[in-house]
Amino acid sequence: MHRYLDCNATYPQLKESLEAMTEAAMAAPGNPSSLHWAGRAARRIVDDARDRLAAFVGTEAGSIVYTSGGTEANNIAIHSVLSTSKPGRIITTAIEHPAVLKPLESFVAGHPEWELVKVRPDVTGVVSVESLKAVINDETRLLCLMYANNESGALQQVEEVAAICREKTVPMLVDAVQMLGKKPLRFNDLGIDFMSLSAHKIGGPKGIGALLVRRGVKLSELTPGGGQERGRRSGTENVPGIAGFSAALGKVDFSGCEAVRDLFESELQKRMPRAEVVAATAPRTANTSLVILPGLDGETLLMQLDLAGFAVASGSACSSGKREPSHVLLAMGASELKARSSLRVSFGPDNGSDDAIALVEALVTADQRLKKMAGMAA
Structure with a gap:
């Protein structure tokens, strides 16, 4: 029996979403930039969808720029600010998704006159407002902060940090990819400059997302071309x-x-008392559990669970194929050994108590099997 418990990586596409895609492809075959009937039909679908998304996230339709996903949305915002600013300081956290960390690190590597400050969280996985405020200075050009961590589920204090950025007129990008559909989002109320979203985290298709841009903020194109999306993101x-x-x-x-x-989590700690639940005391997204299982290699455990029919993760989906330990756990103060012994479980509404209990049983069985194999090897 297969049990899917990796909803933070992607949520299985909904029937309604697939049907909407099929209908759009068949009923509106034209290019939305074309003026004939087929183009107008396609444009109507895009405009209606933009209105609906705007209402859902608390902004106006003109603030939405459709992208290929959260990664592109983050890159566009970062490129737009940094390419048009004089050198200064960039502030982010040590637990951001690679879709934010990598473009920032790449930019600073090529522009040594810029400074990148990565603020660490406390042991609960939350970055304090005070620690972020302490590093904001007159040279700060951009602050990037995720809403919900993709590995631990810990919620960051975005509202409080946004208020500080408004006061100090510091542009702010919020990666809300893991927050969409889990908590209400009201973009305009936050007063931030940018917010990134991705459809496949809520049962939409892969390869589509959006960047929300505050009214009045100029956005520089990352890939100039035909001038679609009001000249902010070219491409049909x-x-x-x-x-x-x-x-x-x-x-x-x-x-x-x-x-x-x-x-x-409670059953796991009963059966495996050495198991540690990460960010257990922090506000978290309701579906996310990151656990450390000392003495077990996360990748090996992942393969054991895969053979037993469970889909879980040992880190973010973007890096789970690599052997590097979780940068999130390292930033929280975990040792490299512990960081390699982690497992992320992200439930969906279709998962029930039977899935939770079955996973615990599978973990206990895998633990016993691996211990026996280690004993035989010794």
């Missing part, structure tokens, strides 16, 4: 993807996952 719009994204909005409710997640 992905009409079926946009339709599928729109159809998925509000369809997946993760709130009920908290009971299943808590059951998994």
Whole structure:
């Protein structure tokens, strides 16, 4: 029996989303920039979807720039600010997704006159408002902060940090990829400059996302071309993807996952007392559990669980194929050995208590098997 418990990596596409994509492809075959009937039909789908997304995240339609996903959205915002600013300081956290960390590190590597400050979280996985405020100075050109951590699920204090950035007129990018569909988002109320989103985290299609841009903020194109998206992101719009994204909005409710997640963690610690739950005392997304299992290699454990029919993760999906330890756990103060012994479980509304108990049983069995194999090898 297969059990899918990796919803932070991607949530299985919803039937409604797939149907919306098919309908858009068949009913509106034209290019949305074309003026004939087929083009107008495609443009109507894009405009209606933009209106719906705007209402869902608390902004106006003109603030939405459709992208290929959260990674591109983050890159566009970062490029736009840094390419048009004089050298200064960039502030982010040590637990950001690679979609933020990598472009920042790459930019600073090529522009040594810039300074990149990565603020570490406390042991609960939360970056304090005070620690971020302390490093903001007159030379700060951009602050990047994720809303919900993709590995630990820990929620960051975005509202409080946004208020400081507004006061000090520091542009702010919020990576809300893991927050969409899990907590209400009201972009305009935050007063930030940019927010990134991705459709496949909520049952929409892969390869479509959005960047929200505050009204009045000029956005520089990362890839100039035909001038689509009001000259902010060139390239023919992905009409079926946009339709599928729109159809998925509000369809997946993760709130009920908290009971299943808590059951998994409590049963795991009963059966394997050495197991550590990361960010257990921090506000978290309801579906996410990051655990450390001392003495077990995360990659080896992942393969054992895969053979048993479980889909889980040993880190973010973007890096789970690599052997490097979790940069999130290292930033939280975990040793490299512990960071390599981690497992991320991210439940969805289709998962129940039977999935939680079955996973615990599979972990106990894998632990016993690996211990026996280690004893035989010795």
